[in-house]
Amino acid sequence: MLRISGTRLRHNGQSLVELVVGLIALVPVMLVIFDIAVLVLAVQQNDSICREAARAAAAGDPSAMRARATAIVSKANLTSKGIVSNYQLISVTNNVDPTYLASISQFGGPINGNVTVVTQVDVRPFVVQWVYAGKSPLQFQSKQTIPFTYQMPNISGAPS
Secondary structure (H helix, E strand, O other): OOOOOHHHHHHHHHHHHHHHHHHHHHHHHHHHHHHHHHHHHHHHHHHHHHHHHHHHHHOOOHHHHHHHHHHHHHHHHHHOOOOEEEEEEEEEEEOOOHHHHHHHOOOOEEOOOEEEEEEEEEEOOOOHHHHOOOOOOEEEEEEEEEEOOOEEOOOOOOOO
C-alpha cells in the first residue's frame, strides 16, 4: 500500500501555485516582446518598400514616376497580410526644374534632380495598442530620396 504524506501534497500544491503565478507574469511580458518585434519588423519593411519605390520612381521618365512607385507599394500589399498591412504611398515628388526638363525633352540628356517618396504602414499590434489608449492601428512613415538615374532619349532623329 502506497502512502502519500501531507507534506508531499503541500509541496506539489506549492509548485503548482508558483507555476501559475510565474505564467501570469511571463505571458504578458512575452506578448509585449512579440508586439515590439512586430513593430520593429514593420518599420524595417516599410523602409525597404519606400526605398524600393523611390528607386523605381527615379529609374524612368519623371512623368510616370508615381505609377512606378505605386506598383511597388501595391505589390507589397498583395504579399503582406495580418498584423502588418495597408502600405500606403503618401507622396512622390521631384525637384527637377521644369524648364530644364522641357529643354532636354527633344534632344535627350540626363535628368538632374532627386525623387522623394513617402510611404506609410498600418500596424495592428496585440498588446501594445492598449498602452496607446487603444489607438489602432499604429502608423509609421518612411521617407527616401534617390537621385534620378534616367536619361531622356533623343526623339528628334538628330545624332546626340
